[in-house]
Amino acid sequence: MRILHSGSAGTLESSDVLITVERNPAKGVVIELESISEARFGNRIREVIKETLKKLQVEDVKVRVQDRSALDCTIRARLTAAVFRAAGIEKYPWEELE
């Protein structure tokens, strides 16, 4: 999936995460993480972000993650929404998302 412009999803409320994705042509995946639990869960959050991007077939992207102790499933949901918004796609391929 191609990122066309900046897109974000989520909130800064507790248990949520605000994720913003931007184009990053030919520079791969860059993750900027801001989290109160970075020391404990930073690696895990990055792993979830990378796995989700791989599933969505997004390769060159800058991801800003403002985490408020979100669960993995919340991170996946917010990143997916941000990516589809940034790709300008409103027809969701549910089979591939499973």
Add this chain to the structure above:
Amino acid sequence: MKLRRTMLYVPGNSAAMVKDAHIYRPDTVMFDLEDSVSYREKDAARFLVYQTLRTIDYGGVETAVRINGLDTPYGKDDIEAMVRARPNIIRIPKTEKAQDVADVETEIERVERKIGLPIGTIKLFAAIETPLGVLNAREIACSSSRLLGIALGAEDLVTSLRTTRSKDGIELHYARSQVLYAARVAGINAIDTVYSNVQDEEGFLAEVRLIKQLGFDGKSVIQPNQIKLVHRVYTPTEEEIHKALRVLEAIREAESKGSGVIALDGRMIDKPVVERARWTIELAKASGVVPEEVKP
């Protein structure tokens, strides 16, 4: 017996509520993709509920999702995602005729077939929120074997009726009766509307007592602190349980003696009395105030 005394509305785009709602132990958690979610956030809420339902163990609490109508740009995607997320129930908003249920059922079945889920796995609830829906309550209630219940939604309804909600609920008298009778004809649950003034505990309790007396199985609630109040009203009292157990004991004794006429404390016990006693014990068991092994 599955109790549905409380169906707790949870805004579908609230990450904290979506993951934690079950800890308040409502009988059903209902994730809302419809009115509580703004148009700009419909996609995000759908992804959030989808991912969370697939991940979290709700500890035996029944899960439902209120989808957007099929007459909106969101309804079809909601069904596509939610059947895959497998809540117990999909709740249809603003149901006005049997065809509305059939249309949703067709979409659900299409996805069930596609993903290899047994047809009929996802159950349905239909919300009745318009004058036409109220008038067609019976055909709606009898429209599908997936339907577990119908629920009155009063906020839109009173606006259509050109009135407002009052404390005694006189404006809802006809709609409540119609929904209840339709549900009983169909043999499904009847669930009452929300009480929006969360500060007014006294008014809320009065409404819960009213709808219980009318015969409703439960109520949609919007605040976790309303759950205990509803459950308390619906839990049979010690006196009611004692009386019901005595009726059932008298029945068993009469049956063992082959006696056709049964009396207790000088009063005849007929079939409706026995049925009510059985219902009281079932409700008491399901509410956890009578052990499961007590014979109904």
